[in-house]
Amino acid sequence: MGDDVPADRPRERQRTISRRRAIQMGLLTMGAAGLAGCSGAADDGGTETATDTRTASATPTETATATPTATETATTTTPEFDTLAIQRGSIDVTDLSSLGAPTVPLEDFDAWLGDTGEGDIWLRWDEEQFYFAAAVQNSHFEKFIGTEKIVWDNDAFQVGMAPGAPTGASNFVELNFGDTFEGPILWHVMQPSDEASRSVTDIDMRVEHFPDDGEGRTEFAYAIPWSELGHEFDPAPGTRLSLTIAQHDRQAERGEHWRTYGGGMLGVKEPASLGTAEFTE
Incomplete structure (x- = not known):
């Protein structure tokens, strides 16, 4: 394990x-x-x-x-994470081939449990939506253990975010995204209060595994309106926000591998420990 x-x-x-x-x-x-x-x-x-x-x-x-x-x-040491630059733009969830350089490579994540991984993560924003995409090497694809609010028990990504600099004064939005036997699930919850727990539907999203691509590759992508989030975000160039990304990777006999860029989501839900990001052009 x-x-x-x-x-x-x-x-x-x-x-x-x-x-x-x-x-x-x-x-x-x-x-x-x-x-x-x-x-x-x-x-x-x-x-x-x-x-x-x-x-x-x-x-x-x-x-x-x-x-x-x-x-x-x-x-005891705490990993240091650079502020992520989220470029203005959109992502076509059906095609990640033209996204260019990633917002952050998976190799820059901290291996909270298990080993490091390989892949790329892209974040984008416009006035209407927040966009997430990832393409990761994945020899074993799991989608049959977790469902809905425990989708993180499968191969999945979590994004935690809140307006402004990290603070312990309020909840952050946690978006849990992965595939299940019923199809992709994007589960929304406010942390650490565990409020507004629900599945987000009627949005563009895709999880697709390519087993014959080298050792295997999985793509994750979604676009979610700002209005679906539990905070009032005001995306504009130069605006900062709190943001952490975590990956859950089940590798059969190799066990579970949990990786994070930013803190505050794995272990204890701590809004003040989230990472930081900035909207850019």
């Missing part, structure tokens, strides 16, 4: 994954915030299929919380 953490990873990260392993073994119960990529809604009735081994036991309880020592605190 991808739970083994290299010795040079921060100790704080090691504690998080150790707790995840304990949950998998049924030794601890899942906290209210849910597991790393989980929308909080998964704890209030969301179920996982029998093939998913991550369901926690309902009876054991966690009796103690580890307190980091001064040494642990001193050696």
Whole structure:
């Protein structure tokens, strides 16, 4: 599994994954915030299929919380992420071939769990819509475990965003996007309050896997109106926003791989820890 953490990873990260392993073994119960990529809604009735081994036991309880020592605190590091430049323009979700240089390559993501990946992510904006697209190398494509609000249990992307600089004063919009046996799902939820949890429909979106393209490739793309988001965004050149992108990649016997550009979504939902982006021409 991808739970083994290299010795040079921060100790704080090691504690998080150790707790995840304990949950998998049924030794601890899942906290209210849910597991790393989980929308909080998964704890209030969301179920996982029998093939998913991550369901926690309902009876054991966690009796103690580890307190980091001064040494642990001193050696813990937080990845630094550059501000992303989101170009004005649109994306045709049916064709990613002419998008040019990516907004950010997947190689620049932090491997929160498991290994790094290969691929490209593009973001665009105009006065009407926010656009997301990704093309990633993917030898194993998963779409049969998660549904709707737990679509992140499949191969999926999450985007967390809010107007202005990151702050802990309010919720951020979390968009969970992936394929299911019923087709692509874009699930909207406000975090960390777990409000406005719903599927966004009647928009342009596509998830398509190409198994014969080298070792396999998957494309993700959607365009969502600003009016569908839970915040009042005012897209204009020079305007900054809080933004984090996370990828969930299931690789069969190689386990799960969770990657993030920006913080605040994996582990605990923390609006103040989101990354930053800026609308550009």
